Amino acid sequence: MLGTEFRKIFDREKITFLAPDRSTLDLENTNSIANFFEKNLPESFEKIVDCAGWTAVDRAESEREKCEAVNVSSLKNLVAYKIPIVHFSTDYVFDAPENFEIPENFERAPLNFYGETKSRAEHILENSEIRWWNVRTSWLIGEFGENFVEKILEKSRENLELRIVADEIGRPTFAADLAEHVVKFLVKNSPASGHFHFQNSGPAVSWVEFAEKFLEISGRKNSVKKITAAEISRAAKRPKNSRLKNSKTPPPPDWRESLEKFLKNLSA
């Protein structure tokens, strides 16, 4: 989802890049990485924008080795080539109190295995000798890949009742906005290494409030039932609070405007 947005911007901005897929650069395979950097010398890269990751949060609980290989070992392998890196992490590294905007230096305490691997990846960056920028984001919505808006859209087309969680609070993040922001502040610029928080701005909402805004904008009339996270059976526990405080870069666009734009593009 996110990688595709970077390709579009790099093309538009005429930034030279390689975007190898898994068949050219398998991050779980050290030989594949070594082959890649034999053909494309590490010195020829200014930065890595590392959008790869294991993102199946529930499956991570039962497929721990695979999740760890992609989210932790692969980063260890990449960092060895000493190229400055922009890496992506998640609100799931935290278990913060409710009604609280989580600052960049807040203590990590992941509640699920996916979050645990992302936390360990952050530790690798913190202890590396390269320049690094770790961007924590949440609730990603994009044109490609699985996301909440698409799920709701599908159900709303079939006129089904929507049962949506009301006790997890955060802000959606549009992949296109995230990529624009990262290119502007972390690809074209090189601030001091550290953790960055990126969510769209606008009010923090529950998933159900987000869905209600979606229904309002798209003019759909599905009935919505509020449920608690405990009522759905999911293998991985989620944090109740996913509000990330961004104290390092200017505020990105409001998620309500980005949602309108996103829906307009979908229907175009």
Ligand SMILES: NC(=O)c1ccc[n+]([C@@H]2O[C@H](COP(=O)([O-])OP(=O)(O)OC[C@H]3O[C@@H](n4cnc5c(N)ncnc54)[C@H](OP(=O)(O)O)[C@@H]3O)[C@@H](O)[C@H]2O)c1
């Ligand atoms: N989605 C969210 O809501 C969310 C929230 C917070 C943070 N993040 C973080 O944001 C980043 C981007 O997420 P996303 O939603 O764009 O993920 P995504 O759509 O699931 O894409 C992940 C990409 O990683 C690639 N990949 C996985 N294993 C690989 C390997 N061994 N070698 C090479 N490529 C591999 C996948 O390739 P294939 O297509 O070949 O599988 C896929 O293109 C991730 O670090 C994620 O943890 C996402």
